[in-house]
Amino acid sequence: xRTEIRVNGVDHAVDVDTRTSLLDFLREHxxxxxxxxxxxxGQCGACTVLVNGVRINACLSLAVMHDGDHVTTIExxxxxxxxxxxxxxxxxxxxxxxGYCTPGQICSAVGLMAEIAAGQPSEATADLNAKxxxxxxxxxxxxxxxxxxxSAYPQILAAVRRAAGAAA
Amino acid sequence: xxxxxxWAAPNPxxxxxxxxxxxPVDRYEGRLKVTGTAPYxxxxxxxxxxxxxxxxxxxxxxxxxxxxxxxxxxxxxxxxLAWSHLDVPVQAQRGAKLNPRSQRGSNPALGSDRVEHxxxxxxxILADTPENARAAESRIRITYEASDAxxxxxxxxxxxxxxxxxxxxxxxDFEAGYSASEVTVDATWFSPLQNHAQMEPCATTAWWxxxxxxxxxxxxMVKGGQHALAETLGIPSDRVHLLTRYIxxxxxGKGQSYDDLTLAALAARESGRPVRVAYTRRQMFQAxxxxxxxxxxxxxxxxxxxxxxxxxxxxxxxxxxxxxFVEHAANFARNLYAAPHRLTGHRLVRLDIPHAxxxxxxxxxxxxxxxxxxxxxxxxxxxxxxxxLRIRNEPEVDPDNAKPFSVRQLVRCMQEGAQxxxxxxxxxxxxxxxxxxxxxxxxxxxxxxxxxxxxxxxxLRLTGxxxxxxxxxxxxxxxxxxxxxxxxxxxTLGLPLDQVRVELGDSNMPPAPGSGxxxxxxxxxxxxxxxxxxxxxxxxxxxxxxxxxxxxxEDPMLMDFANGNIVLGxxxxxxxxxxxxxxxxxxxxxxxxxxxxxxxxWSQHTYGAQFxxxxxxxVTGEVRLRRMFGVFAAxxxxxxxxxxxxxxxGMIWGVGAALTESNAVDPRYGxxxxxxxxxxxxxxxxxxxxxxxxxxxEADDKANPMGIKGVGELGICGSGAAIANAVYNACGVRxxxxxxxxxxxxxxxxxxxx
Numbered sequence: 001x002r003t004e005i006r007v008n009g010v011d012h013a014v015d016v017d018t019r020t021s022l023l024d025f026l027r028e029h030x031x032x033x034x035x036x037x038x039x040x041x042g043q044c045g046a047c048t049v050l051v052n053g054v055r056i057n058a059c060l061s062l063a064v065m066h067d068g069d070h071v072t073t074i075e076x077x078x079x080x081x082x083x084x085x086x087x088x089x090x091x092x093x094x095x096x097x098x099g100y101c102t103p104g105q106i107c108s109a110v111g112l113m114a115e116i117a118a119g120q121p122s123e124a125t126a127d128l129n130a131k132x133x134x135x136x137x138x139x140x141x142x143x144x145x146x147x148x149x150x151s152a153y154p155q156i157l158a159a160v161r162r163a164a165g166a167a168a
Numbered sequence: 169x170x171x172x173x174x175w176a177a178p179n180p181x182x183x184x185x186x187x188x189x190x191x192p193v194d195r196y197e198g199r200l201k202v203t204g205t206a207p208y209x210x211x212x213x214x215x216x217x218x219x220x221x222x223x224x225x226x227x228x229x230x231x232x233x234x235x236x237x238x239x240x241x242x243x244x245x246x247x248x249l250a251w252s253h254l255d256v257p258v259q260a261q262r263g264a265k266l267n268p269r270s271q272r273g274s275n276p277a278l279g280s281d282r283v284e285h286x287x288x289x290x291x292x293i294l295a296d297t298p299e300n301a302r303a304a305e306s307r308i309r310i311t312y313e314a315s316d317a318x319x320x321x322x323x324x325x326x327x328x329x330x331x332x333x334x335x336x337x338x339x340x341d342f343e344a345g346y347s348a349s350e351v352t353v354d355a356t357w358f359s360p361l362q363n364h365a366q367m368e369p370c371a372t373t374a375w376w377x378x379x380x381x382x383x384x385x386x387x388x389m390v391k392g393g394q395h396a397l398a399e400t401l402g403i404p405s406d407r408v409h410l411l412t413r414y415i416x417x418x419x420x421g422k423g424q425s426y427d428d429l430t431l432a433a434l435a436a437r438e439s440g441r442p443v444r445v446a447y448t449r450r451q452m453f454q455a456x457x458x459x460x461x462x463x464x465x466x467x468x469x470x471x472x473x474x475x476x477x478x479x480x481x482x483x484x485x486x487x488x489x490x491x492x493f494v495e496h497a498a499n500f501a502r503n504l505y506a507a508p509h510r511l512t513g514h515r516l517v518r519l520d521i522p523h524a525x526x527x528x529x530x531x532x533x534x535x536x537x538x539x540x541x542x543x544x545x546x547x548x549x550x551x552x553x554x555x556x557l558r559i560r561n562e563p564e565v566d567p568d569n570a571k572p573f574s575v576r577q578l579v580r581c582m583q584e585g586a587q588x589x590x591x592x593x594x595x596x597x598x599x600x601x602x603x604x605x606x607x608x609x610x611x612x613x614x615x616x617x618x619x620x621x622x623x624x625x626x627x628l629r630l631t632g633x634x635x636x637x638x639x640x641x642x643x644x645x646x647x648x649x650x651x652x653x654x655x656x657x658x659x660t661l662g663l664p665l666d667q668v669r670v671e672l673g674d675s676n677m678p679p680a681p682g683s684g685x686x687x688x689x690x691x692x693x694x695x696x697x698x699x700x701x702x703x704x705x706x707x708x709x710x711x712x713x714x715x716x717x718x719x720x721x722e723d724p725m726l727m728d729f730a731n732g733n734i735v736l737g738x739x740x741x742x743x744x745x746x747x748x749x750x751x752x753x754x755x756x757x758x759x760x761x762x763x764x765x766x767x768x769x770w771s772q773h774t775y776g777a778q779f780x781x782x783x784x785x786x787v788t789g790e791v792r793l794r795r796m797f798g799v800f801a802a803x804x805x806x807x808x809x810x811x812x813x814x815x816x817x818g819m820i821w822g823v824g825a826a827l828t829e830s831n832a833v834d835p836r837y838g839x840x841x842x843x844x845x846x847x848x849x850x851x852x853x854x855x856x857x858x859x860x861x862x863x864x865x866e867a868d869d870k871a872n873p874m875g876i877k878g879v880g881e882l883g884i885c886g887s888g889a890a891i892a893n894a895v896y897n898a899c900g901v902r903x904x905x906x907x908x909x910x911x912x913x914x915x916x917x918x919x920x921x922x
Contacts, residue, residue, distance in 0.1 A: 034204020
């Protein structure tokens with residue numbers, strides 16, 4: 001099925017199998033293998049990408065559903081040699097070990113920052129009438145869709161805080 | 169053969185003049201990982217457009233395939249081939265070895281009509297796209313002839329047999345010592361079946377170059393995988409080029425190869441095309457190894473001052489009928505506490521379920537969940553502080569074999585941990601501290617895990633551009649191997665890190681045993697260090713013998729290495745200049761490490777103390793971690809940042825073992841109840857609050873020339889027990905059936921009238 005999709009700023013107009021997930025489209029058709037296939041059914045978060053700025057599990061949506069969408073993957077975050085502040089913070093804080101969940105964690109954290117900026121509350125938001133702020137509890141709650149079996153959670157928390165501090 | 173005395177002399181690592189050893193440098197391959205450009209096995213570039221394989225799994229636990237028809241699948245859209253055991257290409261018989269020195273025997277896929285566990289591979293489909301390969305599965309018709317299967321561990325515990333080739337370890341007379349003790353504990357713990365749940369499923373990309381096969385696969389042991397595939401295909405191992413550069417988690421579960429490797433190689437040969445095969449998440453649970461369930465009975469007998477007189481840990485565990493494996497849950501207890509009368513041993517049940525195997529800290533991980541809680545119960549019964557009880561039973565020499573300890577800082581770990589954690593604020597009376605609806609409590613446990621050194625080699629090339637490149641058939645499964653080998657090489661040669669390259673995970677490189685058993689850093693690192701020392705000697709001799717060198721004619725033994733130069737007094741020459749004169753390929757050397765002849769004369773372990781504070785919800789029975797802290801001693805630390813990541817990661821595994829992780833066999837099908845990450849509950853980010861660890865200064869000069877030890881498994885040891893003990897301190901409930909889920913906690917609270 002004919003699908004037009006912009007990925008990391010590049011327009012693609014392709015015929016794609018209606019069964020192809022967005023994840024497999026990115027990995028096998030566009031050769032963007034940074035988005036990982038950890039479970040292929042929306043439970044691990046390793047495939048997290050940003051669609052029109054919102055984080056989703058790429059394995060849980062079909063490529064053909066994204067006609068006209070703008071997708072950002074881990075490969076689209078750095079500007080040339082300069083890492084995205086979250087990428088740099090993950091490196092500095094050693095917020096990963098095997099690295100397989102890392103692209104998803106970083107894309108998820110980019111989405112998280114946007115949610116906070118937009119004032120979207122979460123389960124961890126103490127006061128729905130107040131401005132949503134990036135507390136540790138918010139980070140833990142909002143990053144819980146991204147499993148890290150190496151269990152770098154303390155460092156992931158530190159990395160998101162570091163990047164948020166740099167952005168503030 | 170060297171002795172540990174040879175290792176005692178100062179060397180560039182122990183002197184650490186440029187300070188690279190211990191430095192918390194960023195992960196060597198980190199930039200590739202944070203940009204998503206590190207190619208894992210399924211993702212490597214292929215010489216031509218690849219095909220995709222899909223494995224079909226058995227749906228009975230035991231029996232045979234009475235009939236199977238793959239022809240409809242073979243003719244489906246996009247399908248290149250479909251195989252069952254009837255048409256898969258010939259492979260060597262299971263266990264066969266063409267080369268008697270192979271580390272692994274043949275491991276055929278689709279080898280016969282026999283089904284030995286649910287999830288076993290029974291068919292394979294190769295297609296042009298992943299979608300076509302998976303869709304064709306529905307066109308395969310299989311008729312099974314099921315046999316009776318033994319699936320329920322619990323119903324066979326009482327009839328468990330001895331572990332093959334093992335006898336109980338008895339010292340003194342346990343029964344007499346126990347019955348003569350003034351205070352006793354006799355209780356039984358249960359640790360359930362657990363899964364590795366690595367984030368990256370097993371995967372292989374394969375293609376053939378003439379009569380050689382190139383396989384990129386996700387495996388912890390390079391040689392084991394290479395030999396297994398060579399034996400399965402019936403070809404010499406030098407015709408298998410195995411690469412494994414980035415591995416998305418192993419934890420013991422990728423210590424061996426699986427059918428993805430075999431079928432990718434066979435299908436690539438048959439189709440003449442590159443082939444990618446990955447396990448599904450479901451297959452990861454059902455068709456790779458798991459940690460078996462363990463029942464552990466602990467008996468402790470002490471006098472009224474807390475001195476242990478008798479201790480026993482008897483474990484019953486299980487494995488697959490035709491794949492013997494023992495979860496040695498009792499072994500650690502042999503070396504931990506003094507007691508004159510001792511009994512430890514294992515019994516084994518054979519089941520018709522997937523293979524049991526090694527998972528992070530095999531033995532200690534479940535084992536410490538029993539003894540370390542039994543010690544807490546004994547302390548409670550004696551009215552003693554749990555740390556004081558452990559110190560009272562601190563042995564002078566290894567209680568199992570009377571060997572001296574190489575270094576043992578267990579007491580210091582407990583004392584420093586107690587101070588930093590604020591153990592003195594613990595109220596010893598269970599249930600005494602409330603925070604709203606939460607019971608709050610603290611618990612502690614010790615950690616012990618063996619240290620090992622295996623034979624390994626490495627290669628090192630210095631080129632005219634001044635770069636040193638270390639090559640080793642070693643793996644980095646997220647443990648930090650790339651990084652620490654760069655640090656060791658840089659410090660040994662006096663080179664800054666940006667002039668050091670590390671290349672791993674290639675069967676053509678000098679062999680190392682791989683990642684497992686917490687032996688990786690000590691083994692691969694020591695080989696890298698020795699290779700660096702070989703390079704130093706070679707370079708010094710080159711300089712001394714070369715009239716163009718400012719060091720010509722000088723004594724090579726007096727030359728030193730610093731800042732990228734070889735130095736003697738006020739004369740020096742850059743390593744780059746020396747290497748470029750040696751020829752276009754620079755200078756290449758190899759070196760190796762072997763265990764010292766007298767290494768076993770000392771008892772050698774890593775140690776730690778774990779502290780946890782939990783809240784127990786009085787309404788729901790939910791246990792929440794409030795904070796956790798550990799102090800560990802594991803030899804010289806090569807990279808403070810990466811070592812801590814390893815340790816805290818292990819501690820979090822212990823949180824999972826204590827509170828959430830469990831799998832069970834469905835008695836109807838022999839399948840696992842949980843076959844995905846929504847059912848099998850590994851800790852998520854929100855479960856982990858305020859968790860930290862420190863590593864004590866230590867150098868173990870009996871371990872290896874660098875005095876380092878492993879940290880990969882130590883963190884999980886005792887971690888879960890500290891949490892269980894904190895649950896008791898919080899609410900007075902002793903639960904011995906892991907994990908401590910809300911249903912069990914709530915029932916126990918209700919039984920206590922709380």
